Amino acid sequence: MSAQQAAPLIRTSGLTRIYRMGDMEVAALQGVSLDVAAGEFVAVMGSSGSGKSTLMAILGGLDRPTAGTYELDGADVAGLSRDALARLRNAKIGFVFQSFNLLARTTALENVELPLMYARGVSGSERRKRARESLERVGLASREGHRPNQLSGGQQQRVAIARALVNRPSLVLADEPTGNLDSRVTAEIMALFQELNDAGITIVFVTHEPDVAQYAKRKVVMRDGRIVTDEPVRDRTVATAVASAVVSAVASAVVSASAPGADAAGVAP
Ligand SMILES: Nc1ncnc2c1ncn2[C@@H]1O[C@H](COP(=O)(O)OP(=O)(O)OP(=O)(O)O)[C@@H](O)[C@H]1O
Numbered sequence: 001m002s003a004q005q006a007a008p009l010i011r012t013s014g015l016t017r018i019y020r021m022g023d024m025e026v027a028a029l030q031g032v033s034l035d036v037a038a039g040e041f042v043a044v045m046g047s048s049g050s051g052k053s054t055l056m057a058i059l060g061g062l063d064r065p066t067a068g069t070y071e072l073d074g075a076d077v078a079g080l081s082r083d084a085l086a087r088l089r090n091a092k093i094g095f096v097f098q099s100f101n102l103l104a105r106t107t108a109l110e111n112v113e114l115p116l117m118y119a120r121g122v123s124g125s126e127r128r129k130r131a132r133e134s135l136e137r138v139g140l141a142s143r144e145g146h147r148p149n150q151l152s153g154g155q156q157q158r159v160a161i162a163r164a165l166v167n168r169p170s171l172v173l174a175d176e177p178t179g180n181l182d183s184r185v186t187a188e189i190m191a192l193f194q195e196l197n198d199a200g201i202t203i204v205f206v207t208h209e210p211d212v213a214q215y216a217k218r219k220v221v222m223r224d225g226r227i228v229t230d231e232p233v234r235d236r237t238v239a240t241a242v243a244s245a246v247v248s249a250v251a252s253a254v255v256s257a258s259a260p261g262a263d264a265a266g267v268a269p
């Protein structure tokens, strides 16, 4: 341990969040202490109502804890004014939602440009250029003029990820990003997250699916507003391998269909 050792990107201590509804109190978080170092890839799991979304909203600066502390990149988030919090969020965090949250009557390119509207000193042409780069990064350069209803679910989520990336955040938070997607598209989106993580972006995401958590490097499980297990992912799934397995399965199905007698591996007798 040296004095210069970098603080973790995320450090929370004793995070509590109590929702008050009339006379009722719901303790959604009951003391969550979590450190996430830069470069980590964390899956958050736990049953419905265990506090996952509440935690993500606080980590994303969208909500404030009732008690406890949160430091992002060494800065005390709880002590920030509303404006300072918005600036920090805009500069450092990209957020991805289960329901994509794209503007309906707006093209993919304009959706991705949106966070840059709030960034100071970014010209219109620079905005466009960065939005295009971001769409390219998620493999959607050819769809920039499409509106959300002209895109598949997986493509809409890619646009949402491009929007989350446009400010070049160090942290991407995603609350059930594959919750509305089928298993093939889920594998594609997880491949993209792995690629972003390989490029150095820290990722924390929520999932209900054990298979999807296997794409992460670390798995945190919550119950009743607390973390109950926190462990490295063993036998991690590498998404590009899944994607190419799908491609080769399709390829061999095509071969078997077109060459009677060929076996499943596509080798002619
Ligand atoms: N705005 C709110 N007002 C009052 N109670 C809330 C509010 N948001 C969440 N809760 C309560 O806090 C608890 C945690 O909710 P949270 O949304 O964090 O769960 P979750 O783990 O994300 O669940 P899911 O898997 O269903 O998305 C739940 O008991 C919920 O009813």
Ligand SMILES: [Mg+2]
Residues within 6 Å of the ligand: 052, 053, 054, 175
């Ligand atoms: Mg939730």
